[in-house]
Amino acid sequence: MPKKLIIIGGGSAGCFAAITAAESGAGVTLIEKNPVALKKILATGNGRCNYCHDKVTFTDLYRPEGDGFLNTVMKNFSPENVLDKFRSLGITPVNKDGYIYPYSEQARAVSDVLKRTLAQCGVSVITDTEVTDIIKKESGFTVVCADKEFDADAVILTTGGKAAPNTGSDGRGFDICKTLGHKVITPVPALTYLVIKDHPYKKAAGTRLSAKVSIEVSGRILSSDTGQIQITKNGISGIPSFNICRFASRGLLEKEPVRLHIRLVPDMDEDVLKEEISERLCRENTTPYEALTGLFPDTFADSLLRNAGTDPDRIPDNGRKAAEKLFAYLKDITLCVSGTGDFADAQVTCGGVSLDEVDPSSMESKLVPGLYLAGEILDMDGKCGGYNLYFAWASGYIAGKNGGA
Ligand SMILES: Cc1cc2nc3c(=O)[nH]c(=O)nc-3n(C[C@H](O)[C@H](O)[C@H](O)COP(=O)(O)OP(=O)(O)OC[C@H]3O[C@@H](n4cnc5c(N)ncnc54)[C@H](O)[C@@H]3O)c2cc1C
Numbered sequence: 113m114p115k116k117l118i119i120i121g122g123g124s125a126g127c128f129a130a131i132t133a134a135e136s137g138a139g140v141t142l143i144e145k146n147p148v149a150l151k152k153i154l155a156t157g158n159g160r161c162n163y164c165h166d167k168v169t170f171t172d173l174y175r176p177e178g179d180g181f182l183n184t185v186m187k188n189f190s191p192e193n194v195l196d197k198f199r200s201l202g203i204t205p206v207n208k209d210g211y212i213y214p215y216s217e218q219a220r221a222v223s224d225v226l227k228r229t230l231a232q233c234g235v236s237v238i239t240d241t242e243v244t245d246i247i248k249k250e251s252g253f254t255v256v257c258a259d260k261e262f263d264a265d266a267v268i269l270t271t272g273g274k275a276a277p278n279t280g281s282d283g284r285g286f287d288i289c290k291t292l293g294h295k296v297i298t299p300v301p302a303l304t305y306l307v308i309k310d311h312p313y314k315k316a317a318g319t320r321l322s323a324k325v326s327i328e329v330s331g332r333i334l335s336s337d338t339g340q341i342q343i344t345k346n347g348i349s350g351i352p353s354f355n356i357c358r359f360a361s362r363g364l365l366e367k368e369p370v371r372l373h374i375r376l377v378p379d380m381d382e383d384v385l386k387e388e389i390s391e392r393l394c395r396e397n398t399t400p401y402e403a404l405t406g407l408f409p410d411t412f413a414d415s416l417l418r419n420a421g422t423d424p425d426r427i428p429d430n431g432r433k434a435a436e437k438l439f440a441y442l443k444d445i446t447l448c449v450s451g452t453g454d455f456a457d458a459q460v461t462c463g464g465v466s467l468d469e470v471d472p473s474s475m476e477s478k479l480v481p482g483l484y485l486a487g488e489i490l491d492m493d494g495k496c497g498g499y500n501l502y503f504a505w506a507s508g509y510i511a512g513k514n515g516g517a
Contacts, residue, residue, distance in 0.1 A: 114139040117516050118255050118264035120243045121285065122149030124501055125487025126270035127226045128508030133268075133516025134233040140516065141262065142235050143255065145242035145280055149230075150223040152272070152279035156501065157211075161219035164194045164205075164212040164505070165498035173494040173503060174358065182492070184472035189506040197505070201225040212498055243271075246288055248480055266482045268475075268515045270508060273461025273488040274299045281461075285489045289465050293479050297491045299463035300361035303500075304453030305349035306372055312447070316415045317345045321408070324378040327356040327449070328371040329363035337495075338378050343412070348372065348447075355495045358462035361452050370449040376442050377407070389439045394431035400424050400438070416442065460500050464491040475511035486511040 115138045119126045122144030134140045142149065153161060165172065168191050175182045195205050195212065202225050204215040214221045230237055245256040246267055255262040271285025286296045313319075325348070326336040337352035347353075353372075363370040377385050392403040401424035404413040417424040420441035428434035455461070469478050470485055477483040486507035494500045 115516060116252075116263065116265045117141070117268065118143060118253070118262055118266075119268040119270060119512075119515075120246075120255065121269065121271035121280075121487075121489075122146070122237065122239070123152055123270060123272050123279075123281070123487060124150070124504040125272075125489075125508035125511070126268070127230060128505045129268045129270060129484075129486055129512035129515065130235045131226070131229050131233055132509050132512030134230075134235050136513060136516045138516030140235045141264075142230065142237045143241050143243055143257070143262070144237065144239050147239050149237060149239065150226060152276060152281070153223045153226075154219050155276070155279065156219055157213060157498075159219050160213050160217045161222045162211045162213055162496075162498040162501070163198065163203075163222055164191050164502045166191060166207055166210045166212060168499055168502055172497065172499045173492060175492075181467045181470075181472045185503070185506050185510065188473065189509045191502055193509075194502060194505045197509070198222075198225075201229055210497065242284070243288070244284075246292060246483070248292065248483070253482065266484065266515045268484040268486060268511045269489060270485075270487045270511075271489055273464055274455045275301065275303075275458040275461045275488070277455055281488065286464065289485070289489070292477075292483065294469055294477065295466040297463040297466055298365060299461045300358070300365050301452055301455050301458035302358035302361060302462035302493050303354040303459035303496060304357055304457045305344060305347050306353050306357060306360055306449050307347040307451035307453075308372065309448040309450035311346060312419045313343050313412070313415050314345055316343045316412045319343045319409050319412045320350070321376065321412060322378055323352065324375040325352045325356060326373040326375075327359045327363075328373060329359055330368040333373070334359040334363075341374070347449075347451075348374075351496050354459070357452050358493060360449050361462060364449070364451065372447045372449050374445040374447070376445070382443060385443065386435075386439050389442075390432060390435040393428060393435035393438065397427065399427055400434065419445075459496070460493045461488055462493045464489055467491050473510070474514035475507055476514060484511040484515040 117138045119142045130142045205212045206215045247254040272281030274283040324338040335356040337355040339352040341350040475484045487504040
């Protein structure tokens with residue numbers, strides 16, 4: 113008799129685990145609460161699905177250098193293994209600055225090949241069914257749903273985190289894990305925008321700028337990123353702010369003071385920028401606003417000058433002094449962070465089932481033998497760039513290989 117394996121949650125980790133286990137000979141049932149599996153995948157990468165990154169480092173998944181858990185996962189299923197597996201399913205990768213997409217640049221392609229493969233390898237997919245509990249028996253498990261129960265020799269839990277709950281991941285899996293005795297690190301939104309208190313750049317909403325952003329929590333800079341930010345009505349958005357957001361979310365949860373530092377014109381050395389500002393503000397018959405034309409978008413220059421305490425329309429008596437004042441302000445614009453986007457706006461969850469309680473070489477729970485966990489339900493989150501999906505595929509593969517054996 114093949115091993116009876118139930119996988120709960122038909123997202124990326126769950127589908128990859130199901131295919132892997134079925135290919136190893138297990139009898140696999142995948143239970144998904146939505147009417148279809150893989151709903152979230154269609155929204156990834158702006159509909160293009162950035163399904164991996166060509167290189168994954170410890171910092172991309174916010175783990176310390178050499179971290180044992182991630183190291184084991186990467187050794188067991190590397191980014192190259194992910195690409196190879198998808199090639200075998202028909203997905204030819206295209207590499208855009210390290211970000212990997214399907215060549216057709218359609219997320220639907222990824223969901224289509226996975227669904228086709230699930231059917232081909234005989235996985236029984238049960239949709240419209242929400243699991244409410246997992247009961248550990250002397251031998252095996254009972255998986256409880258609203259109006260039915262299933263028996264299983266082993267269970268893989270891949271219900272995701274709390275981000276984008278409209279795709280099905282509403283945090284229910286965390287409650288199930290707590291009932292089974294697991295520790296869940298409080299989930300907070302990650303990869304979303306920052307809300308700024310008394311936002312001084314509200315009027316510049318819609319402006320995009322190159323910047324280095326750094327997040328300070330209780331006086332310590334915890335993370336920085338450089339790229340294009342976007343000013344919004346209530347804060348700062350764009351990939352660099354997404355990438356540092358998890359630290360703000362955690363700090364705010366702990367009621368710590370959180371500040372955002374913005375360094376404009378990040379690709380110019382301080383001395384060069386200082387000279388550039390000075391040259392511009394010392395031009396004859398030129399207002400400070402006119403002086404900044406070509407360096408900053410017009411939608412931003414006015415707000416920048418006013419916030420720096422400089423009248424945009426008055427030619428300064430002493431250009432050099434005015435330049436020094438402006439430079440001192442713009443090399444480190446410090447704003448108070450009062451919030452972040454919520455789970456509905458977040459792409460990923462920071463927090464989840466403690467990694468201390470899971471064996472990374474099998475993804476088996478150290479507390480409940482026969483229970484495996486993979487994907488975003490675990491306390492692992494990454495930056496924008498394909499790292500989160502990499503982790504979902506890799507951990508799903510390891511769980512499927514071991515849970516199905
Ligand atoms: C808008 C958006 C864009 C993104 N873009 C990218 C990107 O381009 N690249 C990248 O690497 N990452 C991206 N991510 C993150 C990435 O999609 C997730 O990290 C990844 O999908 C997590 O996979 P998962 O299988 O663990 O969870 P999910 O994909 O969330 O799947 C969990 C599944 O479990 C089901 N489920 C939940 N509870 C139950 C229950 N009780 N019973 C039965 N079923 C249940 C859910 O319905 C869902 O189908 C993006 C996320 C979002 C929201």
